[in-house]
Amino acid sequence: MPAPLVPVEIREFAEPELPPGGALLRTALSEVCGTDVHLWHGRLSGVPYPIIPGHVATGTLDAIRGTLTDAEGGALREGDRVAFFDVHRTCGRCLACTAHRTPTRCGSRRVYGITDSATEGLYGGWAQKVYLEPGVVVARLPDGVSFESYIGGGCGLLTAVHIIERSKIVLGDTVVVQGAGAVGMSAAALARAAGAGQVIVIGAPQSRLDLSLKMGADVVINIDTTAPEARLEQVLALTRGLGADVVIEAAGSARAFEEGVRLARNGGAYVIAGHYTNVGDSTINVHEHINRKHLDIRGCWGSEVGHFLRALRVLERHHHDVPWHLIGAQKFGLAAINDALAVAASMEIPKALVDPWS
Amino acid sequence: MPAPLVPVEIREFAEPELPPGGALLRTALSEVCGTDVHLWHGRLSGVPYPIIPGHVATGTLDAIRGTLTDAEGGALREGDRVAFFDVHRTCGRCLACTAHRTPTRCGSRRVYGITDSATEGLYGGWAQKVYLEPGVVVARLPDGVSFESYIGGGCGLLTAVHIIERSKIVLGDTVVVQGAGAVGMSAAALARAAGAGQVIVIGAPQSRLDLSLKMGADVVINIDTTAPEARLEQVLALTRGLGADVVIEAAGSARAFEEGVRLARNGGAYVIAGHYTNVGDSTINVHEHINRKHLDIRGCWGSEVGHFLRALRVLERHHHDVPWHLIGAQKFGLAAINDALAVAASMEIPKALVDPWS
Amino acid sequence: MPAPLVPVEIREFAEPELPPGGALLRTALSEVCGTDVHLWHGRLSGVPYPIIPGHVATGTLDAIRGTLTDAEGGALREGDRVAFFDVHRTCGRCLACTAHRTPTRCGSRRVYGITDSATEGLYGGWAQKVYLEPGVVVARLPDGVSFESYIGGGCGLLTAVHIIERSKIVLGDTVVVQGAGAVGMSAAALARAAGAGQVIVIGAPQSRLDLSLKMGADVVINIDTTAPEARLEQVLALTRGLGADVVIEAAGSARAFEEGVRLARNGGAYVIAGHYTNVGDSTINVHEHINRKHLDIRGCWGSEVGHFLRALRVLERHHHDVPWHLIGAQKFGLAAINDALAVAASMEIPKALVDPWS
Amino acid sequence: MPAPLVPVEIREFAEPELPPGGALLRTALSEVCGTDVHLWHGRLSGVPYPIIPGHVATGTLDAIRGTLTDAEGGALREGDRVAFFDVHRTCGRCLACTAHRTPTRCGSRRVYGITDSATEGLYGGWAQKVYLEPGVVVARLPDGVSFESYIGGGCGLLTAVHIIERSKIVLGDTVVVQGAGAVGMSAAALARAAGAGQVIVIGAPQSRLDLSLKMGADVVINIDTTAPEARLEQVLALTRGLGADVVIEAAGSARAFEEGVRLARNGGAYVIAGHYTNVGDSTINVHEHINRKHLDIRGCWGSEVGHFLRALRVLERHHHDVPWHLIGAQKFGLAAINDALAVAASMEIPKALVDPWS
Helix, strand or coil: CCCCCCCCCHHHHHHHCCCCCCCEEEEEEEEEEEHHHHHHHHCCCCEEEECCCCCCCEEEEEEEEECCCCCCEECCCCCEEEEECCEEECCCCCCCCCCCCCCCCCCEEEEEECCHHHHCCCCCCCCCCCCCECCCHHHHHCCCCCCHHHHHHHHHHHHHHHHHHCCCCCCCCCEEEECCCCHHHHHHHHHHCCCCCEEEEEEHHHHHHHHHHHHHHCCCECCCCHHHHHHHHHHHCCCCCCCCCEEEEECCCCHHHHHHHHHEEEEEEEEEEEEECCCCCCCECCCHHHHHHCCCEEEEECCCCCHHHHHHHHHHHHCCCCCCHEEEEEEECCHHHHHHHHHHHHHHCCCCEEEECC | CCCCCCCCCCCCCCCCCCCCCCCCEEEEEEEHHHHHHHHHCCCCCCCCCCCCCCEEEEEEEEEEECCCCCCCECCCCCCCCCEECCEEECCCCCCCCCCCCCHHHHCCEEECCCCCCCCCCCCCCCEEEECCCCCCEEEEEECCCCCHHHHHHHHHHHHHHHHHHHCCCCCCCCCECCCCHHHHHHHHHHHHHHHEEEEEEEEECCHHHHHHHHCHHHHHHHHECCHHHHHHHHHHCCCCCCCCEEEECCCCHHHHHHHHHHHHHEEEEECCCCCCCCCCEECHHHHHHHHHHCEEEEECCCCCHHHHHHHHHHHHCCCCCCCCCCCEEECCCCCHHHHHHHHHHCCCEEEEEECCCC | CCCCCCCEEEEEEEECCCCCEEEEEEEEEECCCCCHCCCCCCCCCCCCCCCCCCCCCCEEEEEECCCCCCCCCECCCCEEEEECCEECCCCCCCCCCCCCCCCCHCCCCCECCCCCCCCCCCCCCCCCEECCCCCCCCCEECCCCHHHHHHHHHHHHHHHHHHHHHHCCCCEEEEHHHHHHHHHHHHHHHHHCCCCCCCEEEEEEHHHHHHHHHHHCCEEEEEECCHHHHHHHHHHHHHHCCCCEEEEEEECCCHHHHHHHHHHHEEEEEEEEECCCCCCCCCEEEHHHHHHCCEEECCCCCCCCHHHHHHHHHHHHCCCCCCCCEEEEEEECHHHHHHHHHHHCCCCCCCEECCCCC | CCCCCCCCCCCCCCCCCCCCEEEEEEEEEEECCCHHHEEEEEECCCCCCCCCCCCEEEEEEECCCCEECCCCCECCCCCCCCCCCCCCCCCCCCCCCCCCHHHHCCCCCCCCCCCCCCCCCCCCCCEEEEEECCCCCCCCCCCCCCCCHHHHHHHHHHHHHHHHHHCCCCCCCCCECCCCCCHHHHHHHHHHHHCCCCCEECCHHHHHHHHHHHHHHHHHECCCCCCCCHHHHHHHHHCCCEEEEEECCCCHHHHHHHHHHHEEEEEEEEEEECCCCCCCCCCCCCCHHHHHCEEEECCCCCCHHHHHHHHHHHHHCCCCCCHHHHCCCEECHHHEEEEEEHHHHHHHEEEEECCCCC
């Protein structure tokens, strides 16, 4: 991706010389997610174009120089099926990393496929081989978890693990998820896995809602065919008039926020995870929707190493009963990469996959 | 108070016959707080006028029928200096009281001086004697805590105890308090008492800011003489550019909310306690101020029995070094009760006291 | 049960006259749980024998005087299939109920079938009709949840809901449950329902472990055929050498506690719920097992109204996939009630059911 | 310290050549704390003798190669008065560092003066110059905070910040601190600073208890002149028969643990921080002291970067009213270093200071 709004080009790079502790991943699959569309539209600031997109990728270890270990100290070997955590160089020393316990707000953080320039190396999953610099967290895919399952979850699954941690779901809670994209669908699946008594997904189009039902939603509400008042009434009807215990915003719409504060019950929680970019201002009545409601609103930014590692455990547990592989609905080779972007931008499918070798 | 917007009248009532477990308080002091002004302006819905205002009061036990015990089971006796918790009839059975752990949202709650009609009995502190119905929580004032200290704290102190609980202040935190009224000043005092490394109060007029400094603020910022940008800059300058760890909204202004989300740091907390009535809508950018900031916003409604009991412990500890008695700046007898309301409404002083016997 | 260690007798009582808000339950099923065995053995102090045992029961509403509402304010009607929360008269005013937020430690609490004497009324589920005094929390059984499922869960399920709340399980955690009784099996089922990546049950006999597998355990370890060291090794092997994220003690054995602190990982959590009676002292090394391990040990006593209400939501969600009805393995009529006690005391089956009409 | 149980020797080392990002501290003061006595007695395993003791030190920056920044990114300069965090090389990638959020249990951690051999460099505060390797967290002492105040707090203050975080003190709580050493005294000071309504220190000898009163304790109890039952009675008398809301173990005694579970109230918290080494087994009754008591016991190991940074904020706030400088009661030069160890081992004074230049 040489710059925003121009076609993505295929370029050739020499294989990097690995430093001790470095490795090369032979990419099996990467993804085109909403962030990649934002990158292409130039909506993120400070991006060092040209970049190799694809912040999430999975494949096999192609080469290791010296020793490479996973988070638990286990040795990784060439040929292992692995994934890596795209966020790296988190400093571990600043206030965000330490006293504040919010490493996703560390100023030193860098992210594969987004903040690392192609001029620096193979830092993106759309490359056939990805350079895993020393310090990047690499983990083996659990047995039985396919590349398709992992990448179908992808960054959305990691974000969803973070969302669920922030949501503090208690057994029997009613959870409303706003948004039926990759994040919303994984959040719905994990809300159910975390003990929700009832999961309601609000979104569109119908095809994504149908998939949301397969992912674990009990009820879906189509925003294309309903008004906000009707949706509120439906949620109240499903919660004996109280509203949802937990609402999860994974829609990225200013209107969704205004609606979400109404859907939550008194003393409930509202996790905000979909406003990855600026989509304009929202208007709320603080008396009615926050103060009197005794509501908790929790912003949820990015994901941490721990969420990546837990996501693998979740996949191990649930890959049989949650069809993550269906989220990545269509595969594209590098020759068709601009088509992949176009399809992702059109929101026809929740996520396009990239197989840079096909 | 026969109805909104008409003068308060003095009426005589017969002393009630006490049921077993009931008691009469001989009022020493009650208060005119912002809520009473709201009541007078008719801004609260569902109020069963005529009412005897004064939801908070303190005095001596005048008569007890049968046994009256405090929360710890200790016997109370006639002549004891006591205070009572104005919220009563919380049901203990509904979801708000139990599974949701938010008893301040119980639908059965009633509040002295607000939701109890004068036609039902002496349910308000502006009466010379207040009827303490069975089940109302009554507690002895700690030795050395004067009526003036208790009532100077009053309902604002109880709310502040709740605020501090919600704020989860950690040692060394910078806390910004928006609002220099009775709630804000107690919140500033308690933020300091709870370990804040730095307490900044933003409000007006200057006289209240001066008192805020005596209450425990380290820095005060006058909103009458500064613009929001200048205030943000000052908070950033005092926090090495990060913003406040905790912001407490005790201002009851739609603009304060919009400012507060800017004053908090990444991963910080913002407790909303001042929007007791509807003061109109607020506009925020969810991406910038909640999601990317990974911010926690916590609505804080009313107070619970536990906050009342803790407030007494706080007064016992701090009545020497925190001048709560200065918040109740002026005392009024019943004959001057309309003057008291006028003074409170004018915001000249943070709180007017009522001595119904003078 | 006239007194400890003598046979239980069948006595006839007149139907009580109901006060306003009171009701009668026509018992469908009650249970003989471990507590009933303790009562029979006289191991609980302060029990006002004679008592009607059966602190948990379910059935249909036989008579209501006036209005009876559920926790959400919905009207209940005669003929409704309901359950009630056995703990009542929790005061809502003492420190335990309020400031400490531990209502299970309220000194005023009374419990059907345990602390209420038969001389006071029909306060126990082994009676054909149970008196539901005003204030007792009553709730409708969700559609599709059979009496057998509810009572199979019974008090153990409520305790398990409390345990899971205290355990703060995060997605992917490994959870070890010590004990394969009614509490342990429900805890295993709920740990899985709350997102555990792996659930290991340690207990005996094999029949209970087999049932634990049906309830949701992934791995079971038989204490009759293994030594503590072997069990520790197995847990370490299943957790890459780290130990369990969460250990739940539902065994009621002093040795189990000594073993449990070893099974938890560094920074893990250990919830203690099985020591309902005094089974002697335990010996641990505080340096090794608590301090250096940075371990959280959390006592978990009884259950609250909220746990009862959540248990019904959990049954509604999971009665199809978790076979609670299998826990109550055998039904007894009143004529065979002493046999029921004997079977329960022998630990042959996890729980005996009582149908007082058969 | 060439080896356990032999006299400490003074050795000369060449000044190290600094790598980029490295620095040299000119030591003003270091300390002899209980850990140094343990090191001398050989009670810690895996220590790579010979070592330069003194894990905590403060002084001025003597030399910097390249850029050295503090945690907030501010540039540090030669001549600055600074302290550094003794724990370094925490990996930031393992489960302890990430998913478990317990970086003090990271297997890669190293600690100045304890786990770093003198053969590797100047890794200890008893040296005149300490090598600050790249990555070590360095911070400026706040204005007005003397070297004596900082080192008087020392490692005990950092541990105390961690303890207070784990204790979750709420306004008005009664806090009992077991132990009147450097950790216990700082914990008492910080418990008060964090809002405790009452702080009780249990320990010996009387001189330390007297200093504890100056540090912030309200009540002290001398274990040399009282029996455990009398101490329990006194704590009950001070808490209306309930027991302490929070108990903090900073005594390092197996008996203290057995006593502490009795001192806590139902639903209270017990933080275990003093069992830094193995002092033998403790015996408790799990039914009585954990389960029925619904008690939280929280192990607290070491301290994190965030605790170091917060400790500096605490010193900035409280160095005027809390006499940390009195904890370091006596200063020793290198020539008298074995006397310093002997005094510290004798427990005559809470902490000996080391000025390696005198």
